Amino acid sequence: MAGDSTMAAADLQTFDMSAIEEMDPSCAEGFNVIYDREVPFELRVQQNQDGPSQVGTLEAIKVKILLQGDDARPSAVRIELSSEADLFYHYAHLIDEAGFQVVQEQQKLMVEFADYPNVLIRMLNNCIREPHNHLAVFVMQQDGTARLDFIQNMEYKFVELMSCHFARSSEESVQHHITYRYNAMKTRLALMQARLTEVQNVIKLKNPSLLLQLQRNPSATLAPSQTNNLNSSRRG
Structure with missing residues (x-):
């Protein structure tokens, strides 16, 4: 016995965990994960585009950055936000080079699309290492859209470094992600x-x-x- x-x-x-990881819906359509960490976010809710946002709450948000295509010259970049506290919380930001050029012009960014993922990673890591000086503020709208603002505290003023626009994921997409997380956790527990x-x-x-x-x-x-x-x- x-x-x-x-x-x-x-x-x-001997079960290869990569088998379950390949079922990750995040990796569909040729995307691969290059960043996966919990980052302190200040979450705010805004009733409308022009109105003031509510007082924010600080929460640990799981951030995934994924690239489509070659890592050195990706065709698209996606950021996914989820929460261990709320399985149904899921937002995504998807941008290609053409879309980035519009953002680059609007925000006067001095970074090229190929460097965009590294800039994101650096800003997110700064929020982890220096949460009092580097802030990630996530403002959610009632219509399902949202905006992630990277802000630096310069002591005498707050400087907005960059903003990323997000959309709340569809119910079907959320269910796929929950199913994957459940099965992955179940497999790890069995091991x-x-x-x-x-x-x-x-x-x-x-x-x-x-x-x-x-x-x-x-x-x-x-x-x-x-x-x-x-x-x-x-x-x-």
């Missing part, structure tokens, strides 16, 4: 449970009394004599 459990654990251990079973079988074989103690009190630390017994069992 223990042998069967160990074999099952070994089979799961961890299989590994735990494997460790339990080894301890049961080498030191049954220790396993009983761990099951009664998982936070218990090993006494020196138990450690020596386990080590001697391994050598034996």
Whole structure:
């Protein structure tokens, strides 16, 4: 029985997580992930384009940056925003070189499209490292559109460095992302449970009394004599 459990654990251990990662809907249409981190965002809601925004709340938002085509010369850049606190929260920003030229002219940006992903990554990392000096403010509209403003605190004034326009993802897209996240988490849990079973079988074989103690009190630390017994069992 223990042998069967160990074999099952070994089979799961050899499961390639890339198989489930290939099912990530973010990677459809030839996109590949180059950035995936949680970044502190100030979330604001604005009732209309011209009205004032509500007082913001600080939340950790999962940011994915994806490129389509060659990394050095991408044909399109997409940013996806999601939240571990709200599975149905999902916004996306998609831009190609032609669209970027319009933004470049409107915002007087001194960066080319090929460098756009690196600039985004640098700004996001600055928000993580220096949250008091570099701010990511995400303003959401009632119509599903949104704007991400990168702002730098210059002590005497706040300077807006760049803005990115977003749209709330469709219900179908959100469901695909939730399904993927659920299946990925379920697979990782199965791997961890299989590994735990494997460790339990080894301890049961080498030191049954220790396993009983761990099951009664998982936070218990090993006494020196138990450690020596386990080590001697391994050598034996």
